[in-house]
Amino acid sequence: MARKRERQEEPQVVRRNLEVRFEGLVGQAAALRFLRKALQKGVLPQVLLFSGPRGVGKATAAMMTAAGLLCEKGNQGPCGECLPCRKVSRGIHPDVREVGLELVEGSGKARTQIVVEQVRTQVLQPLALPPYEGRRLVFLIDPAEALNANAQNALLRSLEEPPSYAQFFLIASNLSSLLPTVRSRCHEVVFSSLDPGEMRAFCERAGLEGIEEPALAAAGGSPGQLLALQGGEGAARREVVLRLLSEGLNLSSYPSLHPILETLAKENPREVVSMAVGLVRDAARIASGGEPLRHRDVAAHLRAAVAARGAAGLDELAERLAQAPAQLAHNVNPRLLLDRLFLVP
Numbered sequence: 001m002a003r004k005r006e007r008q009e010e011p012q013v014v015r016r017n018l019e020v021r022f023e024g025l026v027g028q029a030a031a032l033r034f035l036r037k038a039l040q041k042g043v044l045p046q047v048l049l050f051s052g053p054r055g056v057g058k059a060t061a062a063m064m065t066a067a068g069l070l071c072e073k074g075n076q077g078p079c080g081e082c083l084p085c086r087k088v089s090r091g092i093h094p095d096v097r098e099v100g101l102e103l104v105e106g107s108g109k110a111r112t113q114i115v116v117e118q119v120r121t122q123v124l125q126p127l128a129l130p131p132y133e134g135r136r137l138v139f140l141i142d143p144a145e146a147l148n149a150n151a152q153n154a155l156l157r158s159l160e161e162p163p164s165y166a167q168f169f170l171i172a173s174n175l176s177s178l179l180p181t182v183r184s185r186c187h188e189v190v191f192s193s194l195d196p197g198e199m200r201a202f203c204e205r206a207g208l209e210g211i212e213e214p215a216l217a218a219a220g221g222s223p224g225q226l227l228a229l230q231g232g233e234g235a236a237r238r239e240v241v242l243r244l245l246s247e248g249l250n251l252s253s254y255p256s257l258h259p260i261l262e263t264l265a266k267e268n269p270r271e272v273v274s275m276a277v278g279l280v281r282d283a284a285r286i287a288s289g290g291e292p293l294r295h296r297d298v299a300a301h302l303r304a305a306v307a308a309r310g311a312a313g314l315d316e317l318a319e320r321l322a323q324a325p326a327q328l329a330h331n332v333n334p335r336l337l338l339d340r341l342f343l344v345p
Helices: 029-041 058-070 084-088 116-127 148-162 196-206 215-219 223-230 233-247 255-267 269-287 298-329 334-342
Strands: 048-049 094-100 137-141 166-170 187-190
Touching: 029 058, 029 187, 029 223, 048 058, 048 148, 058 084, 058 094, 058 137, 058 166, 084 187, 094 116, 094 298, 116 148, 148 255, 166 255, 196 223, 215 223, 215 298, 223 233, 255 269, 255 334, 269 298, 269 334, 298 334
Parallel strands: 048 166, 048 187, 094 137, 137 166
Antiparallel strands: none
């Protein structure tokens, strides 16, 4: 006889009415086509890995699919209107569990890893009991690349033999940080950057007016990145990263740049690395005689970075940036990591 789940009071993060119908997501036609058909036929794989660039709709699509699994209209959902869909939309459905980077107690600073204790308390323990209200118990792990090795190993058995009522979504922008044994247990759904027409459609739907072409280019096909840049914080972060690229860290610049690095490390070092990758890629294009693809509006700053580092220095920095996500997942100190990334002789 199945044990009855006892309701526990848990803090809920209430979001503002996320659109849970698939029609609400711009782009990603291939991924959405697969998800729709799998839901309609009742053959959705229990362990899904959504991979692709940051900010292109992976987590949103996962939440939409979760709503479809819990929708009162069954395999015709998500309808966006029934009580389960509305609960998913507001982030208050008890059968949808979001697992992500927690804040360090007393500091307000986000951790760089999802650790094994978090997996035990937020995944394995709830997984032992059936859902509260719906047909499925959904776990959305984002970013999955932040799971450290012990946490990934703790998940393996559950991913390999999940209970019939369980559904896992792993959201990842950097697959190199995932163990091969974890990836082999997942069905991967690939998400891609939006094309210019889709980005324009996103702007229209989001009510973003007067967005110039340079801003769209800087977003690189990522609605999330576009929103960050428009919000001011993203633009300020890009300005700081540009300064780090052109000035670099050395004995003369360290005193003035050190406080900036401290701030970046406390906020979101993964976002800093992601932004730096795009900027370095564009600077490398300039170094080889081309034009920047994304950050055309700051071409002069990129040329300064080329002059400061040269083609070889940019290549070396690109290699360090490629290794950074995996290092963050292995509990490297974020401040020290950023120091090493931007250090110049």
